[in-house]
Amino acid sequence: MYAHRTGDPLSDADLDRELSALVAVDPSPEFLALVRLRIGRETAPSRWSRAWVFAIAGTCAMVMAASMVMAQMDHPPSQLVAGLAAGVPSMTPAPLAFAAAVARGRRDSRGQRPTPEMRAVMNANAEATAALRRHLEEKNYSALASDAETYRQNFAYLEVFWSSRRVDGAVEISRAGLLAAASLAAAARARDDGALETAIAAIIGSCGACHRHYREELPDGSYEIRL
Amino acid sequence: MHERADRLAGGFVGVDGELEREFEARLVESSTLAFRVAYSVLRQREDAEDVAQEAFAKAYRNFRQLRDRTRFRAWLARMTWRLAIDRYRATNRRKALELNAESCEAGPSSAEAIAVRERAERLWQAIDMLPEKFRMVIVLASIEGHEVAEVASLLGIPKGTVKSRLFAARQRLKEQLQCTRTEPATR
Numbered sequence: 001m002y003a004h005r006t007g008d009p010l011s012d013a014d015l016d017r018e019l020s021a022l023v024a025v026d027p028s029p030e031f032l033a034l035v036r037l038r039i040g041r042e043t044a045p046s047r048w049s050r051a052w053v054f055a056i057a058g059t060c061a062m063v064m065a066a067s068m069v070m071a072q073m074d075h076p077p078s079q080l081v082a083g084l085a086a087g088v089p090s091m092t093p094a095p096l097a098f099a100a101a102v103a104r105g106r107r108d109s110r111g112q113r114p115t116p117e118m119r120a121v122m123n124a125n126a127e128a129t130a131a132l133r134r135h136l137e138e139k140n141y142s143a144l145a146s147d148a149e150t151y152r153q154n155f156a157y158l159e160v161f162w163s164s165r166r167v168d169g170a171v172e173i174s175r176a177g178l179l180a181a182a183s184l185a186a187a188a189r190a191r192d193d194g195a196l197e198t199a200i201a202a203i204i205g206s207c208g209a210c211h212r213h214y215r216e217e218l219p220d221g222s223y224e225i226r227l
Numbered sequence: 228m229h230e231r232a233d234r235l236a237g238g239f240v241g242v243d244g245e246l247e248r249e250f251e252a253r254l255v256e257s258s259t260l261a262f263r264v265a266y267s268v269l270r271q272r273e274d275a276e277d278v279a280q281e282a283f284a285k286a287y288r289n290f291r292q293l294r295d296r297t298r299f300r301a302w303l304a305r306m307t308w309r310l311a312i313d314r315y316r317a318t319n320r321r322k323a324l325e326l327n328a329e330s331c332e333a334g335p336s337s338a339e340a341i342a343v344r345e346r347a348e349r350l351w352q353a354i355d356m357l358p359e360k361f362r363m364v365i366v367l368a369s370i371e372g373h374e375v376a377e378v379a380s381l382l383g384i385p386k387g388t389v390k391s392r393l394f395a396a397r398q399r400l401k402e403q404l405q406c407t408r409t410e411p412a413t414r
Contacts, residue, residue: 010401019369019400022350027262031276035254035283205247 029137033130036204040211111216111224118161118225121154125207128154132200141188144196148185151203155181158210165227170214177206250290253299254283260300260370261307267366268311270351278314282307301381308363353403361396364389 114122128150135143155177162170180202187195216224261282266275286303293302354362367378368389375393379386 010404012397015397015400015404016369018346018350019365020372022347023263023267023366023369025263025266025272026259027276027279028272031262031279032254032258034276035258035280038280038284039250039254039287201248201251204251208247 029134030130032133036129037126040208110227112227114223114225117157121157124150125154129204129207132203136193136196136200139191139193141191144188145185148181148188148199151181151184152178155206167214167227170210173206173210173213177203177210180206246290249296250287253286253296253303257300257303258283261303263370264304264307264366265311267354267370268308268315274314274318275311278311279307282310285310301383304367304381305383312359349404350400353400356403357396357399361392361399364392365396365400368393 128147131143132147135147155174159171159174159178162174180199184196184199184203187199214226216226218224258279261279262275265278265282266272269275269278282303285306286299293299354365357365363382364378367373367381368375373381375386375389378393379389382389
């Protein structure tokens with residue numbers, strides 16, 4: 001830190017230098033990886049929350065019912081009541097069925113405790129992710145190639161794991177991860193930092209997508225696989 | 228190969244994949260800012276990292292709602308500041324704040340190192356005595372050498388306001404430091 005001489009008036013420049021030195025503290029090397037892991041545990045930001053789905057479905061049903069009433073205003077009351085009785089039930093199921101399907105989709109998904117192999121693969125991926133950014137900053141291309149190999153093996157395992165359970169979406173993500181791992185290996189061989197950044201983003205995107213769609217955190221902090 | 232990987236990941240994830248990549252880019256460019264903002268309030272590396280992580284997690288959850296993505300750093304800086312203040316108040320650790328760990332770790336405990344550490348401690352104390360609006364401006368201006376316009380953008384206030392707050396903050400800091408410097412001489 002810059003230290004000015006005692007007795008001298010403190011200038012703005014001196015003060016600014018001292019202040020800059022004071023806050024020039026860098027986070028630990030694993031900070032970014034820890035942020036990514038934390039984000040990986042987050043629920044995906046959803047465009048359609050369940051409450052919104054039901055609210056919109058309810059609004060649609062009300063609008064349709066109201067328009068039906070308006071359309072039949074010229075008819076005698078008996079016809080109006082009969083029309084409502086016949087029409088409303090036949091119309092409301094469409095939007096409500098959509099909302100129910102969204103809710104049912106969640107209910108129908110089965111949870112399964114991860115196998116020891118799956119846990120080992122996830123831990124290995126987490127360790128590789130924690131090291132990835134550091135290796136990139138250090139320009140340690142051989143370590144990055146080694147990380148790529150770890151990912152390749154792990155995504156290959158995941159592809160088989162999900163294929164055997166016929167979870168097509170997760171299979172697709174695993175394949176995207178495999179391709180990203182291959183890109184990472186190629187970029188490490190070519191010592192191409194820009195391509196490395198792209199490949200790392202693709203790997204992290206794959207991990208995050210799979211966690212959001214196929215992983216469920218339990219109240220005790222452990223995880224279940226969502227099938 | 229990259230294109231294929233991106234396409235495949237994007238093909239399944241769609242807009243989420245795009246957002247994911249955009250967020251990753253923002254994360255890389257803003258991680259030091261978030262950490263330093265938190266550190267300037269908490270003065271503890273572990274706490275600062277934890278709060279910065281929390282800020283990023285919150286930013287991630289709400290990233291879709293951020294209409295102007297160029298405002299990400301400002302949004303994140305303000306969020307981190309608030310979270311750090313909340314953490315600070317909740318744990319009430321002001322008295323337990325320790326000296327900048329960097330200076331402790333960096334050099335030997337020579338007389339010069341001790342003097343630098345004491346100087347840093349006095350400066351932090353002076354910063355702590357500033358009203359929050361001044362503190363935020365002076366800290367943000369000191370982080371990564373932000374110019375007045377950048378601080379104004381980060382805080383969403385006019386440049387003139389930043390200038391006047393910076394001026395006032397510097398004056399107060401100088402007065403505080405001047406007082407503490409002259410104390411030994413008056414003994």
